[in-house]
Amino acid sequence: MKFRFLKDKFFKHLMFMCIVFSISIVFLMLFGLFIRSLPILQQKSFSDIFLSGTWHPLRGEFGFAPFIVGTLWVTVVAMVIAIPLCLLTAIYLSEYAHRRVTVFLKPFIDLLAGIPSVVYGIWGVLAVIPLIRDYIAPLFGVRSTGYGILAGGIVLGIMVFPIIIQICVEVFQSVPKELREASLALGATKWQTIKHSVLRKALPGILAAIVLGFSRAFGETMAVLMVVGNVPKIPKSIFDCAYPLPALIANNYGEMLSVPLYDSALMLASLILLLLVLIFNILARLILIRVERSTQ
Amino acid sequence: MDCQSHICVNNLNVFFGKEHILKNISLKIPDKKITAIIGPSGCGKTTLLKSFNRLIDSYDGVKVTGEILVDDENILHPNIEVTHIRKKMGLLLQNPYPLPMSIYDNVAYGPRIHGIKNKKKLDEIVEHYLKQTNLWIEVKDRLNAPASRLSVGQQQRLCLARGLAVEPEIILGDEPTSALDPISSKVIEEKFQELSDNYTIIIVTHILRQAKRLANYVIFLYLGELIEQGTAEEIFENPKEEMTKAYIQGKIS
Ligand SMILES: Nc1ncnc2c1ncn2[C@@H]1O[C@H](COP(=O)(O)OP(=O)(O)OP(=O)(O)O)[C@@H](O)[C@H]1O
Ligand SMILES: [Mg+2]
Numbered sequence: 206m207k208f209r210f211l212k213d214k215f216f217k218h219l220m221f222m223c224i225v226f227s228i229s230i231v232f233l234m235l236f237g238l239f240i241r242s243l244p245i246l247q248q249k250s251f252s253d254i255f256l257s258g259t260w261h262p263l264r265g266e267f268g269f270a271p272f273i274v275g276t277l278w279v280t281v282v283a284m285v286i287a288i289p290l291c292l293l294t295a296i297y298l299s300e301y302a303h304r305r306v307t308v309f310l311k312p313f314i315d316l317l318a319g320i321p322s323v324v325y326g327i328w329g330v331l332a333v334i335p336l337i338r339d340y341i342a343p344l345f346g347v348r349s350t351g352y353g354i355l356a357g358g359i360v361l362g363i364m365v366f367p368i369i370i371q372i373c374v375e376v377f378q379s380v381p382k383e384l385r386e387a388s389l390a391l392g393a394t395k396w397q398t399i400k401h402s403v404l405r406k407a408l409p410g411i412l413a414a415i416v417l418g419f420s421r422a423f424g425e426t427m428a429v430l431m432v433v434g435n436v437p438k439i440p441k442s443i444f445d446c447a448y449p450l451p452a453l454i455a456n457n458y459g460e461m462l463s464v465p466l467y468d469s470a471l472m473l474a475s476l477i478l479l480l481l482v483l484i485f486n487i488l489a490r491l492i493l494i495r496v497e498r499s500t501q
Numbered sequence: 502m503d504c505q506s507h508i509c510v511n512n513l514n515v516f517f518g519k520e521h522i523l524k525n526i527s528l529k530i531p532d533k534k535i536t537a538i539i540g541p542s543g544c545g546k547t548t549l550l551k552s553f554n555r556l557i558d559s560y561d562g563v564k565v566t567g568e569i570l571v572d573d574e575n576i577l578h579p580n581i582e583v584t585h586i587r588k589k590m591g592l593l594l595q596n597p598y599p600l601p602m603s604i605y606d607n608v609a610y611g612p613r614i615h616g617i618k619n620k621k622k623l624d625e626i627v628e629h630y631l632k633q634t635n636l637w638i639e640v641k642d643r644l645n646a647p648a649s650r651l652s653v654g655q656q657q658r659l660c661l662a663r664g665l666a667v668e669p670e671i672i673l674g675d676e677p678t679s680a681l682d683p684i685s686s687k688v689i690e691e692k693f694q695e696l697s698d699n700y701t702i703i704i705v706t707h708i709l710r711q712a713k714r715l716a717n718y719v720i721f722l723y724l725g726e727l728i729e730q731g732t733a734e735e736i737f738e739n740p741k742e743e744m745t746k747a748y749i750q751g752k753i754s
Contacts, residue, residue, distance in 0.1 A: 304561060383598040386556055387660070391611040391667050392588030401610070406601045 235479060242473035245466050254473070260437040267470045271439045273477060275354070275447030278440055279429060282358025283422055287365050288415060294366075295373030300399055311374075318367035326431035329360040334432060342444055349444040350434070357433035357447065361425055365418035372417065376410030377403065409497050416489040423482050426451035450478040507532040507671065507701040508553065513567035515548055515557065522548050524725045526567075530718070535693060535702045537716035537733075539709065541753065544722045546705040550673050553703070554590045555583050571671075588615065591664025593677040597656035599648035600663075604631075604640050607648045607659055611667035630662040634692060654685025661692065672696065674704040678711070690715060709749065713737055721745050723753075 245254070245267060257268030298307050337359075338351030380403050388398040404411075434446025435456065454474050462468050506529040515523040523545045530536050538546050551557040552565060555576060568575045576586045588611075600607050608627045617623060627644070631637040636658045640651070648659055657677060664672065674693070678686035693702055693715060706712050712719060712733070719736040721729045721744075729736060729745045740746045747753050 381598075382559075383594055383596070384600065385559070386592070387594065387598045387600060387663075388610070389556060389559065390554060390587055390590070390592035391614060391663065392584045393610075393614045394584055397614055401614075402600050 235476070238472050238476040238479065242469050242476050245469040245473055248466065258439045262464050262467050262470065265466065267466065267473075269474070269477065271437045272448055272450045272453050272474065273481075274439050275433070276423065276449040276451075276478070276481065278354045278443070278447055279357040279361060279433060279449050280419060280422055282354055282443055283361035283365065284415070284419060286358060286362035287369060287418065290362075291366055291369040291373060291414075291418075292411070295370050295377060296399060298370070299374045299377035300395070300403070307374075314367050314370055318371070322364065322425060322427040323431075325360055325364050326428035329356055329428060329432040333359050337444075345444070347442070347444045350446075352432060352434035353444050353446045354433065354440055355443045357429045357449070358443070360428050360432055361422050364425060364428060365422050368421065369414045369418040372414035373407075373411055376407045376414065379410070380406050409493055412489060412493050412496065416486060416493075420482055420486060423485065424451055424478060426455045430455060450474050450481075454478070505532045506530060507571070508703075509570040511568045511570070513549075513552065513569060514565070515545070515552060516564040517560070518562045522725050523552070526722075526727045528720055528727060528730050530701065530703060532701050533697060533699065534717040535697045535704065535715050536718040536720060537712035538703065538705045538720045538722065539707075539712050539748070540722035540728075541748070542707070545725045546722060547675055549722070550592075550675050550703065550705055553671075553673060554587045554592060556587075556592070558583065588667050589669050590671040590673050591661070591667065591669040593657065593660055593664060593672070593674040595676045596680045597653060597660045599651070599656050599659055602648065603645045604648045604651070604659060605644040607663050608666050610663060615667060626666055630666045631659075633665060634658040634662040635688060636662060652685075654681050654688070657681055657685065657689060658692075661689070665696075669700070671701045671703065674702070676705050676707060679707065686711075709751075721748065723748070 249267060254267060254269055255273070256270055257266065258270045259266045259268045260271060298310065302310070333356050334351035336351075337353070337356055338349055341355070342349035342351070384402055384406055385398055388402040389395070393401070429449055430452040433449060433452065435448045435452055436446035437448045437453075438446070440447045454471055457467075458471055508530040510526055510528045510530075513523055513526040514521065526549070538549060540546055548557065552569060553571075553576075557563055557565065565577060567577065569577050571586065571589065574581070600610055602610070605627055608630055609623045612623060612626050617626070628637060628641075631640065636655060639655060640646075648656065651659060657680070661672075661677075672693075678689050681689065690711065693704070696702060697717075704712075704715065716733045719731065719733050720727065721736065721742075723744055729740060729742045731741075735741075736745060737749060740749060744753070
């Protein structure tokens with residue numbers, strides 16, 4: 206009899222410890238990165254680091270603006286491409302497609318999630334870059350090698366497809382049938398029902414799917430690195446090359462570490478990336494709470 | 502009775518996959534009266550109700566044969582426009598289900614869908630139907646609050662207002678009071694009685710006393726078959742079938 210409660214207590218505490226452990230890892234990382242990037246933070250002013258656009262480690266100039274802007278650009282472009290396509294796909298799969306079609310198609314989407322990012326990168330180089338160089342850029346009257354933000358955004362957008370679609374389909378399927386029936390019974394068409402009722406109910410879940418997808422996108426390195434051009438200059442249009450933070454770290458860590466402050470600068474790059482992801486998550490969480498409050 | 506029937510069902514059969522759920526049902530529902538559909542759980546009451554507004558279409562593997570005439574139009578005909586059938590019928594579900602939006606938007610949902618955009622017109626509609634369901638005084642100061650914050654009884658009245666706002670001719674209620682407390686149930690019942698001057702009302706109910714209180718006409722289903730139909734007096738005082746008698750005396754359920 207007593208043993209039962211003992212077990213209950215034990216597992217409760219064990220689970221609590223697990224949570225504390227995983228949360229503390231995040232803080233340990235933040236702390237470690239902060240300590241290692243202290244040298245550069247102490248020697249350079251805030252504006253030298255965050256507002257300056259010149260990256261010249263040999264001359265001791267470490268302007269992070271190009272990398273931060275590049276990361277944001279690539280992520281935003283990927284979002285703009287992925288969100289509408291994913292939503293429409295998920296709506297089709299859960300609302301319109303016959304059950305057998307969904308059962309048939311879902312494994313392909315799961316497969317998409319399992320493709321290694323290098324393969325996406327190669328596909329980007331072979332397919333996306335010529336497409337941009339020969340068709341899309343000329344359409345806008347721009348000369349482009351094809352490498353750049355747009356290519357990075359497209360590849361990244363497609364990489365986050367599976368996770369967003371999977372979660373969205375699940376969210377749509379969890380919307381109760383009564384909701385659809387209530388709307389249909391009023392004489393709404395299927396599309397009206399989806400647009401005005403189902404999407405509204407599913408909004409918090411959709412936002413969560415997007416956040417999950419893009420937390421991954423922020424840090425995705427390999428595929429983006431292969432198509433984005435890697436030029437440390439602040440980009441002015443989506444056809445310009447960029448140099449996102451993960452690419453900076455992956456390309457340079459372990460090299461040129463004899464250059465003073467270089468090691469510290471790369472640590473700072475990691476710290477900034479981690480903070481960007483955290484801020485994005487917190488903002489999304491705040492929006493989520495507001496949305497939930499206004500509909501539920 | 503024949504001339505004033507609003508809905509007329511001939512040889513209706515409904516299958517879910519291989520299961521034969523409704524078996525060769527023929528019945529008539531009188532115009533501007535309250536008709537109660539009674540019968541034990543699982544006998545197909547909800548299925549019959551959902552056949553009337555063709556919500557049954559949205560289930561997988563359903564097959565429906567026979568005809569359902571509403572105002573002499575066969576609504577099972579493949580060329581019929583479903584939204585216009587559904588607009589003719591307001592549906593109240595067992596558990597009230599407010600749409601995930603404000604009280605105002607819930608009532609305005611139907612009119613908006615059917616093309617009314619004018620804000621003043623919508624305001625009038627919302628006020629009118631909330632008043633008609635005795636909800637106006639309770640909610641007039643918080644029309645923009647989420648509908649889910651209302652009590653369950655208020656939600657059911659809101660759903661009624663929402664259904665009435667598309668100006669249906671028929672009201673379908675699938676055990677509309679089963680989730681409500683006695684007082685809210687009474688409010689809904691009284692509303693139904695009032696509305697029966699202008700609307701044809703069909704309610705599914707488990708509660709025989711409720712059927713007695715409300716119904717002018719009663720339909721008794723058992724295991725997917727229509728056992729007996731007739732006026733309330735006939736069914737309750739003087740049932741022809743043994744089965745009906747047994748059900749009314751509570752011997753089968
Ligand atoms: N989506 C479905 N797929 C397969 N069978 C179904 C489905 N919905 C209902 N049925 C079956 O149809 C029969 C009638 O169901 P229905 O919901 O119409 O009964 P009911 O009379 O409304 O019962 P209750 O009083 O419990 O609500 C039941 O045997 C049920 O199992
Ligand atoms: Mg039922």
